[in-house]
Amino acid sequence: MEETIQVTKQQKNCITFQPEGDLLVRGIPGSGKTTVLLERARYLQMKQNDSVLFMAYNKSLTAYIRQISLKSDSKPVEATTFHQWGLRLVKEISLSHTHYIGDRKEDVVRHAYHTVLKRNEPLDFPKISDDDTRNSKLIQFLSDEISWIKGNGLTEWARYADKPRIGRGNQIKVSKQNRYAIFSVFEKYNELLKSYQYKSIDYDDVALLIDQYFHKVSKDQRPAHILIDEAQDLTAMQLKVIAKLARTSLTIGADKGQQIYHRNFAWKDVGIDVIGRSKFLNETFRSTQEIIRLAKDFQKRDVLLLKDEDYTETVLPSASGQIPVLVESNNLDAEVNTISKLVKRYLLNFPDDTIGIIGYSNRRLSKFSETLDEHKVPWVMIKEDETNMLLPGVKLVSYYSAKGLEFDHVIVANLKKGCLPYKKSPPGMDEEDFLATERRKFFVAMTRAKYTLTISAVRTYSPFIDELNPSLYKKITIK
Numbered sequence: 001m002e003e004t005i006q007v008t009k010q011q012k013n014c015i016t017f018q019p020e021g022d023l024l025v026r027g028i029p030g031s032g033k034t035t036v037l038l039e040r041a042r043y044l045q046m047k048q049n050d051s052v053l054f055m056a057y058n059k060s061l062t063a064y065i066r067q068i069s070l071k072s073d074s075k076p077v078e079a080t081t082f083h084q085w086g087l088r089l090v091k092e093i094s095l096s097h098t099h100y101i102g103d104r105k106e107d108v109v110r111h112a113y114h115t116v117l118k119r120n121e122p123l124d125f126p127k128i129s130d131d132d133t134r135n136s137k138l139i140q141f142l143s144d145e146i147s148w149i150k151g152n153g154l155t156e157w158a159r160y161a162d163k164p165r166i167g168r169g170n171q172i173k174v175s176k177q178n179r180y181a182i183f184s185v186f187e188k189y190n191e192l193l194k195s196y197q198y199k200s201i202d203y204d205d206v207a208l209l210i211d212q213y214f215h216k217v218s219k220d221q222r223p224a225h226i227l228i229d230e231a232q233d234l235t236a237m238q239l240k241v242i243a244k245l246a247r248t249s250l251t252i253g254a255d256k257g258q259q260i261y262h263r264n265f266a267w268k269d270v271g272i273d274v275i276g277r278s279k280f281l282n283e284t285f286r287s288t289q290e291i292i293r294l295a296k297d298f299q300k301r302d303v304l305l306l307k308d309e310d311y312t313e314t315v316l317p318s319a320s321g322q323i324p325v326l327v328e329s330n331n332l333d334a335e336v337n338t339i340s341k342l343v344k345r346y347l348l349n350f351p352d353d354t355i356g357i358i359g360y361s362n363r364r365l366s367k368f369s370e371t372l373d374e375h376k377v378p379w380v381m382i383k384e385d386e387t388n389m390l391l392p393g394v395k396l397v398s399y400y401s402a403k404g405l406e407f408d409h410v411i412v413a414n415l416k417k418g419c420l421p422y423k424k425s426p427p428g429m430d431e432e433d434f435l436a437t438e439r440r441k442f443f444v445a446m447t448r449a450k451y452t453l454t455i456s457a458v459r460t461y462s463p464f465i466d467e468l469n470p471s472l473y474k475k476i477t478i479k
């Protein structure tokens with residue numbers, strides 16, 4: 001977002017939409033949702049002279065938004081994630097000494113499970129086949145189920161008991177007795193979290209606690225205007241409290257086609273009124289025709305999305321460029337070597353450009369960083385910190401953290417079977433739903449590219465490679 005841009009009429013209508021009530025801005029990748037939300041934040045800040053808060057799903061996107069916002073002359077916009085902002089509020093209104101349980105959540109679920117098993121009452125858990133004697137799949141299932149319960153605000157037995165299991169798949173059969181057993185673990189888990197031993201909350205608790213202690217939230221603690229980007233990945237409960245917290249207006253940016261967590265709710269279910277207050281941006285500005293043509297064709301494999309009432313076809317942009325390249329390597333070592341050489345060439349030819357290497361995880365990306373060091377290529381890892389994303393050079397970023405970002409040149413790496421899509425779906429999730437979210441990660445990664453796109457496949461290739469239309473890319477095989 002280097003140049004000053006001329007917003008379109010469609011975008012302007014969103015920016016200056018009436019500053020009271022809700023507004024939903026939907027749009028295809030690169031259609032300017034972030035740009036519009038940021039401009040609207042500035043507009044509201046200036047016109048209304050009242051507090052404005054910009055929220056986004058992950059820390060890398062909020063850091064990026066702060067960086068873009070700082071580049072302009074106007075007052076910077078406060079940007080944060082719901083989890084960061086919410087935890088601060090929770091500490092102020094109820095639990096001053098709390099922190100997130102983070103990666104230890106499954107340990108607490110296991111602790112709760114073993115505690116309820118010792119009770120003198122028969123508990124019937126869902127049958128999940130597992131070779132592991134530690135019941136890891138059941139524990140993971142219980143952990144995901146607890147997130148689902150909290151994310152949908154089903155924290156009372158009466159609400160959970162009969163709730164249709166939308167979004168929880170049909171793979172594992174869950175009877176009423178099973179629900180009773182699960183709910184016993186849920187209650188014990190919450191008790192343990194609060195106990196002296198853990199004194200923690202989990203990520204899903206933030207929305208529940210704000211809802212529970214809403215009467216304690218003062219007017220000054222509630223922003224007048226809240227703008228939220230990438231809202232398709234928030235839970236129903238998170239959106240419900242965000243809608244309650246916004247005093248005057250709530251602006252939501254979302255694209256179902258980029259939803260990488262399995263969610264299922266309608267806007268009205270969470271108290272958001274979008275009737276007559278929904279806008280769609282269908283022009284795309286980031287990428288070239290060649291990149292969007294390939295990504296758009298691939299998106300057609302997402303049958304769940306095509307059936308969704310929110311789905312709208314991506315329109316081709318006017319800018320034209322190089323055809324995307326598919327590089328095939330025999331193994332991961334060959335992949336990092338080839339990509340490192342390619343990156344070196346880009347740096348030489350385009351010293352003022354950003355180059356994003358998007359990989360499966362930070363662990364996988366560390367292989368790139370080692371090899372880039374050997375090739376004497378400077379790089380930065382975009383994790384969740386304040387790495388400057390606007391400066392030229394090489395950025396390493398995971399599929400998750402790449403959401404909402406953009407780079408002049410993108411290399412989507414690790415297209416290997418078992419890596420993307422990941423080798424196994426979480427217990428309980430339907431294979432089709434799982435593949436749809438994994439496919440969207442690839443779609444999101446491809447659409448981060450402005451000028452060139454390279455896809456790097458490693459033997460045994462990801463099945464997604466076969467889903468790419470071969471007439472829309474050029475193939476290079478590295479021996």
Ligand SMILES: Nc1ncnc2c1ncn2[C@@H]1O[C@H](COP(=O)(O)OP(=O)(O)OP(=O)(O)O)[C@@H](O)[C@H]1O
Pocket residue numbers: 001002005006007008011027028029030031032033034035036255258285286403404405406447
């Ligand atoms: N009217 C416009 N004219 C030219 N460029 C634009 C315009 N609107 C947005 N852009 C540029 O297009 C790119 C994509 O914009 P932005 O990131 O806001 O899209 P987005 O819809 O949020 O994308 P995504 O959902 O894929 O993350 C940015 O570089 C932005 O500066």
